[in-house]
Amino acid sequence: MNERAIEILRIIEENGRITIPTLAKMVDVTEEEVKDILQQLEDDKIILSYSAVIDWSKVDQQEGVTAVIDVKVTPQRGVGFDQVAERIYRFPEVKALYLMSGAYDLSVVIEGKTMSEIARFVSEKLSTIDTVISTTTHFQLKKYKHDGVVFEQGEQDRRIVVTP
Known part of the structure; x- marks a missing residue:
């Protein structure tokens, strides 16, 4: 497997909804090449599924x-x-x-x-x-974190600490 395919895998693992044009620009190849690489990864059962992380x-x-x-x-x-x-x-x-x-x-x-x-x-x-x-x-x-996604990140306390 070449470096481009590995780079594509890392990107889509982070964001499965990324568009083909954006992905092509990120890895500096044509859209057709990205489609071919993705198809080959799916055919080889390396990409098994595309899923969303949902806070039920x-x-x-x-x-x-x-x-x-x-x-x-x-x-x-x-x-x-x-x-x-x-x-x-x-x-x-x-x-x-x-x-x-x-x-x-x-x-x-x-x-x-x-x-x-x-x-x-x-x-x-x-x-x-x-x-x-x-x-x-x-x-x-x-659930605090799942598949690298943090759930309910609390707002930080923005008050200034006052000390004597």
Whole structure:
């Protein structure tokens, strides 16, 4: 992969809505070249998706519950963690799944409407998988930063400090 493609990846990772003409000017190539590079990156499955970061807490009746579940599993001979990971990520509630180092093997991020919905997912779907040994669920209380985007940057106190 050449430096131009890497530069384009870095720019669109920061701003997926940037226009092709702007992107072409930023990396000093033609618009057609940018289109070709983007198409190749999509075909090679390097660019998987374009998405927006949304603060759902500001949308009435749309804020749900997000949980991070640490999962300890028994790896399977010949496939390691891949087979159980595939089984878990196929659940529609699962928004992200990572193989981790440390005390737990997998980190599962799920979203639901209520804590009860997440509890049902853990007890009825996740814990019933044969290779799952244990789970620990953490509920997200507040989102400060996600994908490099800071949520609710408070206004700075602009008063002048008065000292004697």
